[in-house]
Amino acid sequence: MRHTIAVLVENKPGVLARVASLFRRRGFNIESLTVGTTEREDLSRMTIVVEGDEKVVEQVTKQLNKLIETIKVSEISEGSVERELCLIRVHAPPEKRGEIVELTNIFRARIVDVSRDSFIIEVTGDEDKVNAFIDLMRQYGIKELARTGKVAMVRGNKK
Amino acid sequence: MRAADALVKALEMEGVEVVFGIPGGAIIEVYDAIYDSGIEHITTRHEQGATHAADGYARASGRVGVAFATSGPGATNTVTGITTAYMDSSPIVVFTGQVPTSMIGNDAFQEADITGITMPVTKHNYLITDPKDMLKTVKEAFHIASTGRPGPVLIDLPKDVTVADIEFEYPKKVSLPGYKPKMEGHPKQIKRAAELIMEAERPMILAGGGVIISNASKELVELAETIPAFVATTLMGKGSIPENHPLCLGFIGMHGSKYANYAVSESDLIIAVGCRFSDRTTGNLAKFAPDAKIVHIDIDPAEIGKNVRVDVPIVGDAKKVLAKLKKYVQYKQRKMWEDKVSEWRRKYPLKYNPDGFKPQYVIERACEIMPDAIVTTEVGQNQMWAAQFFKVKYPRQFITSGGLGTMGFGFPAAIGAQVAFPEKTVIDIAGDGSFFMNIQELATCVKYEIPVKVLVLNNGYLGMVRQWQELFYRERYSATCIGCEKTGFEAIARGFGAIGMTIESPSDVDDALREAKEIDAPVVIDFRVDYQANVFPMVPPGAALNEIIDEE
């Protein structure tokens, strides 16, 4: 099982190393990790996707909480807002360009760079959407690909 | 004020009376500052010795131990001591010198990335890059080291930071938004635990090192007497209840007594306090106490559910939780269980074959002759025999490297304990192999008149490994004969300026121990014990606690 964990940490040098060191030492497997600033300049937010059963996630959460610079750890349940951004450089010979543009539009993705024989396409969305788009692009030949890893947020109260 | 002076003043404000360490170029400013302070500095002969001494000081006294080392090799020499303290949750603060900030990262002379190296083995660590952070950092370090689940904290001090000029304003409070140890224990869970206790027919308390760390012995004994429940300890929990208390069954685990291991295995409720269910304590986890519900009280939430399934988790300080728990339980007689445990106790006492010159005998005699001594141990057979045969009376009396199992810990730890309690008798129960790992600290004892007594159980072997080879490796004694019968520990002691004795027969043991006890100077006694002696009973690796075996 994959789990998404959001970690609010103090924005200080070395915090990322501490988190990485903890994962390595305890033998937890990181699928993806993103770090960025938050609404408060003294805090950063990490979104970590880990592979493991409930017990692993419980340990990850507890161990992360033990780090002095960790303010809050929360598991992001399914149904939350999850987004990832991906840049794809795809082979785009003149005869295929129409098709690629069409697919890009269907996915609400964007072509952000055009050169003689390739496009760079930016796609955002949840993981499934990004995966689906990447799959579609494979037939044209993906030359380069960069994913950001996921950021996530729990939905607000609907009532 | 020079930051180095501010640092020393901050240490004074934290109540630090003694520092163990070795100077060097990168930390020379701090040494210059401590020169005319009220803090005593004890120069050890190796930085490992300094960190173990600080650790021993902390474990014996409950106060934070402090060690200094210079950059590079000085800093890396502290790593074993720091890790030892980390594994046993001992509060020490280690200050290391570092190359100037402008040179960090350039592989300067004696540069080592000690904060990187110690990240996984410290509770927290700091590299100070701005001198203005000095005092705040010291304040935080002492707070973090000594509260919650204690542990080592390291502060790396670049040389330019220590010479900078700063205002001396020592913060009164720390501001650590992410650090708030839970102390009280959840009331609902405490009540739930009390219900389970009242329902239980075969309740057991398992007391770990956390009971000693939180000074909760009184509360532990009161709870045990109220229920009443037998108390088994872990190795680290030894001393949490006086070992002559009728409810105390001693320690469980690989070399615990049969009766304690049986009692835990057959209990229907284990109230575990401040322990982490290490593999040496539980034996085969899948077969650990199969009928027992488990209440786990610990200040570290991450320990709860880490190794064993827990029915009632209680996150909190042992002292507070035990006191509250006691209020909800009443006395209930459990005659059958008491009789059963008493029967085991009668049938399976700890014993050894007394023929020849047995190491166990030396320990039994030491316990008789110096019953109040603070006992440190090395690691190996000596450690297990000490745990089995030195019955301790009070918490912090027994100091051992349980988690890391560090050979060479006991002697410098004894130095630290002796510095904390100059009036007490402090003995290190040592193996010949382990003693060599920090034997240089004899010079420290002599120089500072620290009258530690080292009882070397000299069997000429890395005995514990030899025992495994005998039992599990078809007596192929690969690399374990260290031939210390050829080493004259007596002469070595004398060479250092300490007192040495050699004892070759059990009939001389008492006199030697009595004499040593009276001598106000460091003493090394070389006991030439039988090398064939093994530690029994034993839970073989992979076996359950109740599959414990005796010597044939």
Ligand SMILES: Cc1ncc(C[n+]2csc(CCOP(=O)(O)OP(=O)(O)O)c2C)c(N)n1
């Ligand atoms: C620093 C370190 N190195 C190696 C070991 C592995 N080890 C565990 S017990 C032991 C033998 C200890 O020999 P000695 O001190 O003579 O004690 P004995 O078992 O003979 O009483 C060894 C080598 C260890 N625990 N620590």
Ligand SMILES: [Mg+2]
């Ligand atoms: Mg030996």
